Amino acid sequence: MTAVTGVPDAAPERGSRQSGQLSRAALTAYGYPAMRVLARSLLAPRYRTLARPLLLAAGLLAAGVPAVAQSGDFRACLDAIRDTAMTQGVPATTADQALRGITPDPRVLELDGKQPEFTLTLGRYLGNAISPERIAKGQQMLARHRPVLEPIEREYGVQAAYLVAFWGLETNYGGYLGDFSVIRSLATLACQTKRAAFFANELVQALKILARNHMTVAQMRGSWAGAMGNTQFMPSTYVNHAVDRDGDGRVDLWRSLPDVFASSANFLSRSGWKRDQPSHDEVRLPSGFDYARVDLGSERTAREWQALGVRHASGRPLNDFGERGAIALPAGYRGPAFLMWPNFKVIMIWNRSQLYALSVGELARQIQGGPGLYQLPPADDVPLPRDAVVDLQSRLQRLGLYGDDIDGLLGPRTRAALRDFQVRVGVTADGYPSPDTLGRLRAAVP
Ligand SMILES: [Ca+2]
Numbered sequence: 001m002t003a004v005t006g007v008p009d010a011a012p013e014r015g016s017r018q019s020g021q022l023s024r025a026a027l028t029a030y031g032y033p034a035m036r037v038l039a040r041s042l043l044a045p046r047y048r049t050l051a052r053p054l055l056l057a058a059g060l061l062a063a064g065v066p067a068v069a070q071s072g073d074f075r076a077c078l079d080a081i082r083d084t085a086m087t088q089g090v091p092a093t094t095a096d097q098a099l100r101g102i103t104p105d106p107r108v109l110e111l112d113g114k115q116p117e118f119t120l121t122l123g124r125y126l127g128n129a130i131s132p133e134r135i136a137k138g139q140q141m142l143a144r145h146r147p148v149l150e151p152i153e154r155e156y157g158v159q160a161a162y163l164v165a166f167w168g169l170e171t172n173y174g175g176y177l178g179d180f181s182v183i184r185s186l187a188t189l190a191c192q193t194k195r196a197a198f199f200a201n202e203l204v205q206a207l208k209i210l211a212r213n214h215m216t217v218a219q220m221r222g223s224w225a226g227a228m229g230n231t232q233f234m235p236s237t238y239v240n241h242a243v244d245r246d247g248d249g250r251v252d253l254w255r256s257l258p259d260v261f262a263s264s265a266n267f268l269s270r271s272g273w274k275r276d277q278p279s280h281d282e283v284r285l286p287s288g289f290d291y292a293r294v295d296l297g298s299e300r301t302a303r304e305w306q307a308l309g310v311r312h313a314s315g316r317p318l319n320d321f322g323e324r325g326a327i328a329l330p331a332g333y334r335g336p337a338f339l340m341w342p343n344f345k346v347i348m349i350w351n352r353s354q355l356y357a358l359s360v361g362e363l364a365r366q367i368q369g370g371p372g373l374y375q376l377p378p379a380d381d382v383p384l385p386r387d388a389v390v391d392l393q394s395r396l397q398r399l400g401l402y403g404d405d406i407d408g409l410l411g412p413r414t415r416a417a418l419r420d421f422q423v424r425v426g427v428t429a430d431g432y433p434s435p436d437t438l439g440r441l442r443a444a445v446p
Pocket residue numbers: 243244245246247248249250251252256259
């Protein structure tokens with residue numbers, strides 16, 4: 001599990017701007033959403049007896065499979081995964097049937113090899129994620145599925161609008177579930193990429209799902225990276241958190257919306273979702289606000305922020321849930337400011353992109369009839385290509401302000417260095433690479 005800080009938002013600029021690709025974009029940027037990693041550490045009670053063999057197998061996977069994977073012997077790699085699956089209770093017949101005759105999928109390798117080229121701006125990201133059509137459709141879906149959603153909201157304590165928002169962002173309300181063979185995709189990623197241990201474990205979990213007779217190999221289709229169904233669960237998340245809500249004895253995240261909504265609610269609830277609280281509020285900062293306070297780690301109570309002059313964006317006093325929250329300025333001081341409550345972090349367990357979390361929360365809020373943003377992101381912001389971030393980091397380094405890796409990723413250390421530069425040249429120190437700040441940096445370091 002990664003901390004909520006330290007992961008910049010990036011997404012590949014490819015393909016159509018379908019929303020499902022947003023989550024996949026975040027997924028490809030860092031390999032996989034944190035949710036899938038967390039899932040492995042939260043063993044459901046009925047699998048607890050498997051914890052010991054699982055830990056042993058994890059060691060085995062971490063040690064053995066990558067070596068085999070790097071040897072390039074696909075079959076030997078699959079055999080190692082098959083053996084691990086059997087130590088975790090998967091019958092040999094199930095594993096053999098699933099893995100027999102499969103070959104690496106070149107399309108999966110091609111997609112895996114595509115690195116994100118741009119850090120999307122807030123405006124671009126939200127524009128893609130929360131279109132008026134998606135809000136309207138979310139409202140229709142909320143109304144249509146209310147009889148299913150209401151009892152789930154009561155039981156799990158996760159608001160129906162959020163469950164619908166995750167669904168809308170992951171697959172555009174079930175519009176595209178992915179048509180890759182999950183087993184073949186995971187086998188390809190486990191045996192022919194560097195993230196062998198992670199995907200080998202996912203393949204073992206997928207084999208468990210087959211062993212429990214939830215579906216056939218042919219029915220198990222999903223994204224190129226193995227995410228399945230209406231909310232794109234990875235197999236480990238499915239095994240640990242998915243639930244059979246409609247009572248037919250199978251968890252079907254493709255065709256059963258009761259199963260889909262209850263599974264999402266179960267995951268969120270176990271991840272610490274706070275009943276009746278939003279993920280964030282848009283806020284208004286007072287003039288003269290010290291932007292050094294803007295940091296995911298800098299949490300205060302609503303009362304403390306209120307005392308510092310922060311108000312709800314509408315001008316009224318801040319909501320006070322008795323919680324602490326941090327302020328984020330994802331488009332710098334010229335854009336909207338957000339106060340992020342505990343549920344924001346829970347969304348980042350699902351997907352560790354801050355912009356993704358913001359999109360889920362905004363979509364949920366606007367599905368519930370909330371107005372659009374009070375402060376729109378600046379129109380002149382442009383997506384920063386990775387080499388532009390490399391350039392920025394190099395210039396900050398030459399000024400003695402940045403000592404970290406020149407990796408082209410706009411992380412918190414780069415932002416902190418940028419803030420120091422802004423202080424030095426006497427402009428608003430929000431740590432955001434606005435066109436103005438970039439121009440000043442180029443002038444300072446020719
Ligand atoms: Ca079911």
